[in-house]
Amino acid sequence: MTVDCPACNSNNTKVTQKIMDIPHFPNIWLFVLVCRECKYKYTDFINLNVKEPTRYVYHAKNSDDYTTKIIRASNGTIRFPQIGAMIEPGPNAVSFINNIEGVLRDIQGKARFLLRDAVTEEEKQRILNFDSMIDEYILKGLPIDVIVEDPFGNSTIVPFDSNKLETEKLSPEESEKLKTSFSEFQV
Ligand SMILES: [Zn+2]
Numbered sequence: 001m002t003v004d005c006p007a008c009n010s011n012n013t014k015v016t017q018k019i020m021d022i023p024h025f026p027n028i029w030l031f032v033l034v035c036r037e038c039k040y041k042y043t044d045f046i047n048l049n050v051k052e053p054t055r056y057v058y059h060a061k062n063s064d065d066y067t068t069k070i071i072r073a074s075n076g077t078i079r080f081p082q083i084g085a086m087i088e089p090g091p092n093a094v095s096f097i098n099n100i101e102g103v104l105r106d107i108q109g110k111a112r113f114l115l116r117d118a119v120t121e122e123e124k125q126r127i128l129n130f131d132s133m134i135d136e137y138i139l140k141g142l143p144i145d146v147i148v149e150d151p152f153g154n155s156t157i158v159p160f161d162s163n164k165l166e167t168e169k170l171s172p173e174e175s176e177k178l179k180t181s182f183s184e185f186q187v
Pocket of ligand 1: 005006007008009010035036037038039040
């Protein structure tokens with residue numbers, strides 16, 4: 001399959017796809033688009049199990065729960081209400097598979113990056129506090145909720161303990177409020 005490149009509009013892109021081997025989630029497809037002209041690369045996941053707007057909530061209670069995997073397609077929004085952190089879709093939204101600890105480390109890395117641009121002492125202190133709070137959550141396995149919402153149902157949670165996972169349909173109003181990134185190709 002070839003498509004036009006979203007970045008340079010050349011017709012020289014290649015799309016590869018494969019089905020991920022994830023226990024209990026047999027129909028997660030990985031798509032990779034690579035442009036031979038400008039090297040633009042785009043990956044995304046298509047969840048063939050679910051085709052409707054869905055919210056997943058995982059209630060992590062201990063360190064084992066932090067191994068729960070998050071599959072984030074490009075239109076997925078991830079929220080950690082207790083620590084006030086959120087990952088939203090945008091023009092450069094990346095799709096990924098990572099566990100809760102890994103996602104928190106990514107958020108921590110972004111916060112540290114912001115520290116360089118922090119001007120006031122207050123700003124710096126706020127970021128440092130956030131940084132050590134994430135360390136504490138991870139080291140102690142503190143209870144934390146993670147919410148994954150996707151208007152197309154492609155993002156999901158692969159739970160360590162399925163008893164701690166809630167799945168619910170999003171109402172059309174809730175779904176509309178979610179940000180989406182523009183996707184150039186369809187399957
Ligand atoms: Zn290109």
